[in-house]
Amino acid sequence: MQEHLLETNDLGASWPSGLWTVQEAIDAINDAQYRFLLDTLLLITPTTLVTVPNILRHALPTDWIATYDAQWHAADGTYHELAKSDGFEADNSSINDWPIELGSPILYTEGEVPTLTIQVMPASLDAGVIELLYVALSTTLSNSGVNFTVPDEFVPALKWGALGMLLEKVGRGQDQERAAYCKMRYTEGVAAAQIMFDGWA
Amino acid sequence: MAYNQVTLAQLRAQLQRRYDAVPFWGTGEANVVINEALRVYNLLTGFWKRRVLIATTANTVFYALPSTLIFNVRTEFNQVALEQSSISDLNNGRVNWRAETTASGGTVPTSVKMWAPVGLMRIAIWPAHAAGGGTLIVDGVRQTPILTADADFVDLGQVELDALLGYALHVLAFKLGGTLFQATLPLYQAFIEACGDQNIRLKSSTWYRRAMGIDLQRKQHPVRVIPPPQPQLQAAGGVPSR
Numbered sequence: 001m002q003e004h005l006l007e008t009n010d011l012g013a014s015w016p017s018g019l020w021t022v023q024e025a026i027d028a029i030n031d032a033q034y035r036f037l038l039d040t041l042l043l044i045t046p047t048t049l050v051t052v053p054n055i056l057r058h059a060l061p062t063d064w065i066a067t068y069d070a071q072w073h074a075a076d077g078t079y080h081e082l083a084k085s086d087g088f089e090a091d092n093s094s095i096n097d098w099p100i101e102l103g104s105p106i107l108y109t110e111g112e113v114p115t116l117t118i119q120v121m122p123a124s125l126d127a128g129v130i131e132l133l134y135v136a137l138s139t140t141l142s143n144s145g146v147n148f149t150v151p152d153e154f155v156p157a158l159k160w161g162a163l164g165m166l167l168e169k170v171g172r173g174q175d176q177e178r179a180a181y182c183k184m185r186y187t188e189g190v191a192a193a194q195i196m197f198d199g200w201a
Numbered sequence: 202m203a204y205n206q207v208t209l210a211q212l213r214a215q216l217q218r219r220y221d222a223v224p225f226w227g228t229g230e231a232n233v234v235i236n237e238a239l240r241v242y243n244l245l246t247g248f249w250k251r252r253v254l255i256a257t258t259a260n261t262v263f264y265a266l267p268s269t270l271i272f273n274v275r276t277e278f279n280q281v282a283l284e285q286s287s288i289s290d291l292n293n294g295r296v297n298w299r300a301e302t303t304a305s306g307g308t309v310p311t312s313v314k315m316w317a318p319v320g321l322m323r324i325a326i327w328p329a330h331a332a333g334g335g336t337l338i339v340d341g342v343r344q345t346p347i348l349t350a351d352a353d354f355v356d357l358g359q360v361e362l363d364a365l366l367g368y369a370l371h372v373l374a375f376k377l378g379g380t381l382f383q384a385t386l387p388l389y390q391a392f393i394e395a396c397g398d399q400n401i402r403l404k405s406s407t408w409y410r411r412a413m414g415i416d417l418q419r420k421q422h423p424v425r426v427i428p429p430p431q432p433q434l435q436a437a438g439g440v441p442s443r
Binding site (some may be wrong): 003004009012029041042043044046047068069071073077078079080081085131133135151152153154155156162175177179181184187188190192193195196197198 | 228229230233237240241243244245247248257263268271272288292296297298300303318319320321322323337342344345347375376378382400402404407409
């Protein structure tokens, strides 16, 4: 990144031009990685949320970004999918008494509840658990040799995404034309991930 | 086209012939962009592949792929090819698929039949192998070979070589900005086209059309709509009226 922006290459220790700071560059790379994971659902982590009977809302993992799949694992060992929904749909469905009646959860929502919280509808009446596949936050990058969470093949896309953020900064270093190019290169990585998931020719 | 073993030193020498000898770019920078070109090429084409073996454990649905694989392309179980599915299809097709194993009985097969990607680095199988001790054979895209020493090499054909060096030159020119950088955009497009020749799915993507400017050409040349012929009124006897 330093070489692309005509800064001295000292592995990110300083940005002598004064157009950007070390922390800005690090934050841009971290933001690019977070956004990339959310845009692509690239790395999925399984986890189990232990639920409490008669409780609607449960805590999500602290590194949660997005849910990929949610399954209800009942106490008898059977599974069924929890469909992503919202309160309006639940209120107008066959389980419209979900706030007060217990049952086997069939819906979940993350949109109408506090952050890092998942709500099942209706609340469970047994000791089942939520088996969650979710996108986890990446390891925070710094200048101290932390590896990227995404595979190395996607790192160029993150680099271009971070460069785009730096070049969009209002000030002497702004270059909208190259920032637009950088955004296009970032979407190249997103498109590559989508093609991978669709399958190769 | 025959593949040749090309070393980092040879790649760098060919790249350096393409820009001004006055050292606006150092050797280290040239090495970095060459490796970036290799990574992006592998990302867009899956050029480098490998096979890994994963032992199954009893009743396990999810298996993590080794970090040397980027993405799984094909899976076998005990040398029998598995059909590719998806988490969504499995959820819709068999509600209780996660609990089913090869020992479940009923309509559940007695051998693993399907696999589904769970992100890039994990797969799910159905049904889970009840006994464990079987072997999943996974063919996938491997990590890009990265060249660090001058004698490190990769196998490349001339077409790939030209495209990769063009990409590297284009990335080097980014720091120049302005018209000089714009002038190298055809090199990037040639690289993308070479990737599309290797991976046909890339050519069908919206991103490819935008990167190649194909959508732009459509906007600049709108299709002319030819109105349908109007019906003509005719006088009695079949003579067209004026």
